[in-house]
Amino acid sequence: MSFVTVRDVWQSYGARSILERVTLDVSEGDFVSIVGASGCGKSTFLRLLLADERPVRGEIRVDGAEPATEPGRSRGVVFQRYSVFPHMTVRENIVAAETFSRPLGRVWGRARREARERADATLERVGLAHVADAYPATLSGGMQQRLAIAQALTARPRILLLDEPFGALDPGTRLSMHAFLQDLRAETGMTVFMVTHDLEEGFKLGDRVLVFDKPRWDTQAPERFGATITYDFDARDGGVPFQRILDRYPSLAPRPPAATG
Amino acid sequence: MRLINRRPARPAAVLLTALPFVAVAIAYAIASEIRLAANPQDKLLPAPATIWDTAVRLFSEPDRRTGEILLWRDTAASLRRLAVGVGAGALVSLLLGVLIGLLPYVRRTLSDFVAVISMVPPLALLPILFIVFGLGEMSKIVLIAIGITPLMIRDLAQRVLDIPHEEIVKAQTLGASTPVIALRVVLPQILPRLISAVRLQLGPAWLFLIAAEAVAAEVGLGYRIFLVRRYLAMDIILTYVIWITLLAFVIDWALKQLSRRAFPWKEAGL
Numbered sequence: 001m002s003f004v005t006v007r008d009v010w011q012s013y014g015a016r017s018i019l020e021r022v023t024l025d026v027s028e029g030d031f032v033s034i035v036g037a038s039g040c041g042k043s044t045f046l047r048l049l050l051a052d053e054r055p056v057r058g059e060i061r062v063d064g065a066e067p068a069t070e071p072g073r074s075r076g077v078v079f080q081r082y083s084v085f086p087h088m089t090v091r092e093n094i095v096a097a098e099t100f101s102r103p104l105g106r107v108w109g110r111a112r113r114e115a116r117e118r119a120d121a122t123l124e125r126v127g128l129a130h131v132a133d134a135y136p137a138t139l140s141g142g143m144q145q146r147l148a149i150a151q152a153l154t155a156r157p158r159i160l161l162l163d164e165p166f167g168a169l170d171p172g173t174r175l176s177m178h179a180f181l182q183d184l185r186a187e188t189g190m191t192v193f194m195v196t197h198d199l200e201e202g203f204k205l206g207d208r209v210l211v212f213d214k215p216r217w218d219t220q221a222p223e224r225f226g227a228t229i230t231y232d233f234d235a236r237d238g239g240v241p242f243q244r245i246l247d248r249y250p251s252l253a254p255r256p257p258a259a260t261g
Numbered sequence: 262m263r264l265i266n267r268r269p270a271r272p273a274a275v276l277l278t279a280l281p282f283v284a285v286a287i288a289y290a291i292a293s294e295i296r297l298a299a300n301p302q303d304k305l306l307p308a309p310a311t312i313w314d315t316a317v318r319l320f321s322e323p324d325r326r327t328g329e330i331l332l333w334r335d336t337a338a339s340l341r342r343l344a345v346g347v348g349a350g351a352l353v354s355l356l357l358g359v360l361i362g363l364l365p366y367v368r369r370t371l372s373d374f375v376a377v378i379s380m381v382p383p384l385a386l387l388p389i390l391f392i393v394f395g396l397g398e399m400s401k402i403v404l405i406a407i408g409i410t411p412l413m414i415r416d417l418a419q420r421v422l423d424i425p426h427e428e429i430v431k432a433q434t435l436g437a438s439t440p441v442i443a444l445r446v447v448l449p450q451i452l453p454r455l456i457s458a459v460r461l462q463l464g465p466a467w468l469f470l471i472a473a474e475a476v477a478a479e480v481g482l483g484y485r486i487f488l489v490r491r492y493l494a495m496d497i498i499l500t501y502v503i504w505i506t507l508l509a510f511v512i513d514w515a516l517k518q519l520s521r522r523a524f525p526w527k528e529a530g531l
């Protein structure tokens with residue numbers, strides 16, 4: 001069953017075509033990596049998934065529901081930068097993920113104490129408990145992104161969108177972030193879309209790797225045509241295909257030599 | 262070593278800071294000395310000692326008729342006008358700045374209007390304000406508010422627009438409504454900017470205050486300066502000018518401290 005359904009989506013800014021004929025089906029719980037040249041429209045595609053923008057043509061449905069018109073709690077997001085609130089401490093950032101949906105964005109009294117306790121438990125789990133009272137600007141890049149991911153997950157979205165979340169991190173931090181993300185994913189089983197410019201990262205984390213590229217070029221007017229999904233790799237089992245074919249076609253299994261009389 | 266890479270070290274740095282102040286003081290003393298030597302009755306450049314005596318008298322001697330010390334009364338009246346005018350201006354610009362920056366409908370409606378209004382020279386409106394609000398406190402306060410508000414609105418609205426779109430999107434994915442985004446994401450980040458906008462606009466605010474007081478008032482720092490001008494009382498005028506400068510400096514400094522204390526996250530990244 002298709003969970004995220006993208007049907008013939010086009011996007012352009014003015015005369016500039018960015019995406020064209022993007023069609024995609026993603027099952028619930030899949031991790032989809034998105035790669036492609038810089039400026040080809042990967043972030044635009046994420047913004048469309050987020051409903052921060054509406055496509056000029058086509059539609060995107062989640063779980064069969066009407067296409068969303070604005071961002072909401074069902075889709076969480078982590079950008080490369082500016083993903084946490086600089087004027088809130090680390091703990092307040094996590095608490096905000098719970099309380100922003102309230103009328104005044106706050107809770108008081110016992111509810112507040114409990115929210116803070118839950119936030120502290122979350123911070124404990126993601127290894128940020130020792131900086132709970134610090135402001136994000138004092139944290140390293142890796143810690144800020146961990147906070148951003150923890151914050152996004154606290155809202156319990158059905159889909160997590162990551163736009164080059166580890167792009168600004170050094171290789172060592174990146175590896176530990178991969179492990180962190182894989183743990184969280186195993187725990188929540190959530191559907192993830194991750195844009196990356198690191199192909200290896202895409203294959204390592206993803207179940208599928210989508211490549212965005214322009215299939216048509218007009219040398220006179222490069223703006224004329226947009227990008228679309230040109231490759232859709234199965235990245236499970238280390239990218240080796242057909243490793244699970246027996247799950248679908250058990251009849252293909254080699255039979256044990258028939259015990260003939 | 263290149264000139265751009267040479268920096269004054271500690272004792273020299275303090276000396277350099279003091280240099281222009283001392284230079285002006287000495288230049289004044291010499292010029293005053295020369296004029297007074299030629300004509301002991303000269304009123305234009307009173308001797309520093311005379312100014313000092315006048316200052317002491319102004320700050321401590323009560324008025325013979327009312328029994329009040331005029332300088333303090335003038336100071337209180339002027340500071341009150343300034344505080345109310347600037348405070349009202351700050352509140353209005355905070356509200357409109359956030360609305361214009363955050364809501365496309367309000368932006369479409371008001372941003373060009375505010376841009377045009379900010380081109381009106383406020384002092385040209387002073388006669389109208391006197392006619393509409395009379396010669397009392399109201400017209401002076403309104404002049405200050407009108408004089409500084411349009412620019413502050415534009416400044417704050419721009420600052421709201423400068424908040425990374427990512428933050429606004431993030432807040433929405435956490436389920437925040439428009440009021441929550443305004444109150445919990447935008448407002449706290451805009452308050453430091455409000456304080457620096459107020460600091461920038463305090464200069465014009467003093468200008469409007471003194472201009473309004475000069476034209477029509479019964480008390481106030483600007484009123485007093487323009488009153489004693491008739492008697493060529495340079496010693497009083499200079500005392501008042503230095504006092505106003507000092508007040509402006511202290512207010513600016515206090516706002517800077519307030520901003521530092523109140524917004525620790527602003528400092529955190531530096």
Ligand SMILES: Nc1ncnc2c1ncn2[C@@H]1O[C@H](COP(=O)(O)OP(=O)(O)O)[C@@H](O)[C@H]1O
Pocket residue numbers: 013018036037038039040041042043044045
């Ligand atoms: N709001 C916008 N208005 C106009 N052009 C835009 C807008 N957003 C993105 N673009 C353009 O669309 C192209 C694709 O951008 P983006 O999706 O950010 O690329 P990617 O994330 O793949 O690097 C870029 O050339 C960018 O300049």
Ligand SMILES: [Mg+2]
Pocket residue numbers: 042043044163
């Ligand atoms: Mg991008």
